[in-house]
Amino acid sequence: MEPATRQLIYVTRDANAQWSAQFHQRGWHVDVVTNAREARRAMRSGEAAGGLLDLSSQFDEQEIGALEACLTAPRIGWVAATAPGQLQDTALRRLVRDYCFDYVTMPSDARRVADSVGHAYGMVVLAQAEEEGATRVGEGQMIGSCEAMRQLFRAIHKVAMTDAPVFISGESGTGKELTAVAIHERSTRRTEPFVAINCGAIPPHLLQSELFGYERGAFTGANQRKIGRIEAAHGGTLFLDEIGDLPLESQASLLRFLQEGHVERLGGHEATPVDVRVISATHVDMHRAMLEGRFRADLYHRLCVLQIDEPPLRARGKDIELLAQHMFERFKKDASRRLRGFSPDAIAALHNYRWPGNVRELINRVRRAIVMSEARLITASDLELADYVDVVPVSLAQAREAAERQAIELALLRHRGRLGDAAQELGISRVTLYRLLSSHGMRHIEVHQGSQRLTS
Incomplete structure (x- = not known):
């Protein structure tokens, strides 16, 4: 017995x-x-x-x-x-x-x-x-167990111990601000302010005053002195989100601050020393932006001393289900009935969908499904992903093309965009990899020059 x-x-x-x-x-x-x-x-x-x-x-x-x-x-x-x-x-x-x-x-x-x-x-x-x-291999509010996320967590640990500027690249919705917060909370500046500003969400004519502040009387309506975001972050971390959308005028002022370490408020004449650690992020292709004259190369190289690449959700495999379950546990109290989780067809759809909006889109779909579900299990229809339950039949040529593209994308992700290392892993020459990038419409992925790449 x-x-x-x-x-x-x-x-x-x-x-x-x-x-x-x-x-x-x-x-x-x-x-x-x-x-x-x-x-x-x-x-x-x-x-x-x-x-x-x-x-x-x-x-x-x-x-x-x-x-x-x-x-x-x-x-x-x-x-x-x-x-x-x-x-x-x-x-x-x-x-x-x-x-x-x-x-x-x-x-x-x-x-x-x-x-x-x-x-x-x-x-x-x-x-x-x-x-x-x-579960919950994680950093701060981020969770994940795939190799791409483990590399991200290791990179966070490394850069947190330095004071050099960090540049976070990745698609919209991947959680770049969470990465910045995790770096700040592991750094020696963690007891000081973390100040974030979205450079693409503030009108250009207001951005200068938001960044640098102003003195009383600097312009109509300036009835009292205002401390800018940069000065407010003194001693801590300044996070510049969507830095690729920063107007050229503000780019010049930001570069001057990074070079000299002090700010001048609008309407003022005194330089105020400011000690901050700068972390910036964008989903914009910065090399194309520099070639087209939309972003200053000298500012980019000031900001991109250490670079971290945020992996897209579609490259995170089993993490998709892990994140969906995490969000379900977090928001299930919003449901009008007791929910048990996800149905098998919902799990299949989560993995078949490409997630163009990444983690932000996943959160929104799960929250909506929790509220709208009429059964005990959330279905693919509740997630508005019913069309992704069964993979659409493809020809052998299409399957080969998709597998080839995915292998290239994952190799570049693992090697932080270094084409030589990715080509070596794939067992092809660098010239062949360039040719494949062109044939798959992936030429926008280029070698990042002038920045220190992080390896795990």
């Missing part, structure tokens, strides 16, 4: 002695309870358990409603026992469908019942092991 380490919560008004004996023989500790209150008392907090709900023992409607709250416990694998024809009742059918791993119809052999509960318990243990093993 196995040691009695597994717990069974047996909810019934007429306990079956043969069933109980079979569970005892298999090493279960059986707690027989007759109502929801006793069931809650029997639940061991945080421990996986099996559950057997004997609906055939004729619980009244009120008691079944009370038991429903017990069935939502995340680490109990429930199996229902029903009388013939009992599941024609809509409420009972929904209860079994939404909360139970399996059901048996009375009369049923004790071994069949024990096998079903054992399977349900095993599935709960598997889910618990995956949750504990895959």
